[in-house]
Amino acid sequence: MYLSCEFPVLKIFGFGDGSEDINGPAGDVLYASYLSMARAGLASLEMWDPKSQKWGQAHSQARFSILKSFLEAGDDFCKLDYTKDDLSDLTIKLDRSKILTAGRKAVADYLQKLHVYKSTADVKTGSDFYLGMSNVGLDFWGTKVRNVVLDNKQPRKVFIQANSTLDEATGNVSIKHYDATLLGMIESWSDRNL
Numbered sequence: 001m002y003l004s005c006e007f008p009v010l011k012i013f014g015f016g017d018g019s020e021d022i023n024g025p026a027g028d029v030l031y032a033s034y035l036s037m038a039r040a041g042l043a044s045l046e047m048w049d050p051k052s053q054k055w056g057q058a059h060s061q062a063r064f065s066i067l068k069s070f071l072e073a074g075d076d077f078c079k080l081d082y083t084k085d086d087l088s089d090l091t092i093k094l095d096r097s098k099i100l101t102a103g104r105k106a107v108a109d110y111l112q113k114l115h116v117y118k119s120t121a122d123v124k125t126g127s128d129f130y131l132g133m134s135n136v137g138l139d140f141w142g143t144k145v146r147n148v149v150l151d152n153k154q155p156r157k158v159f160i161q162a163n164s165t166l167d168e169a170t171g172n173v174s175i176k177h178y179d180a181t182l183l184g185m186i187e188s189w190s191d192r193n194l
Contacts, residue, residue, distance in 0.1 A: 001066065001107045004033050005100055022100060031096045034070075034103060038078055038092045041067020045146040046153060048136050055134065065133040066110070070094070073106030080145075087148045160184045163191050 011018035016026030044060035055061035070078035117126025178184035
């Protein structure tokens with residue numbers, strides 16, 4: 001998240017001209033990546049078990065802690081917006097104009113603390129800090145927000161590899177696409193004679 005703010009790097013991948021322009025194509029990528037991380041932090045609550053109050057996956061725990069660093073950035077950089085008591089209208093509000101200031105600083109501060117604790121072998125302070133940042137608790141996050149996440153869970157996306165074939169008589173190459181279903185996956189593998 002911190003290095004994604006480097007516009008010359010975004011230029012290498014074809015986004016923008018390398019100049020710092022949060023409203024240009026590189027800024028679009030940057031905004032999408034920050035918003036995607038915030039959403040991933042919310043979605044990660046699916047992997048938190050309210051009975052044991054433990055995380056099922058380390059990456060989910062990390063995403064949630066990054067979301068909390070966004071929310072703690074201040075300056076209204078990132079916030080959860082809702083009007084209903086059950087949070088059924090929960091949305092993430094992330095101010096694009098503050099990514100390079102409040103957002104990047106929040107990520108930098110968070111990463112620097114983790115780095116210092118790790119580099120100085122301060123296991124206790126580092127563990128306490130990380131566990132605090134990834135603490136869910138049963139009230140707001142563990143019950144209300146987690147229930148919204150589970151209620152809005154989408155089926156996992158299925159990517160089915162297309163197959164290309166060469167007609168040796170004509171030299172023409174053709175590509176065959178498959179439906180994004182289990183049957184499409186089986187057909188894709190079957191057509192490869194595997």
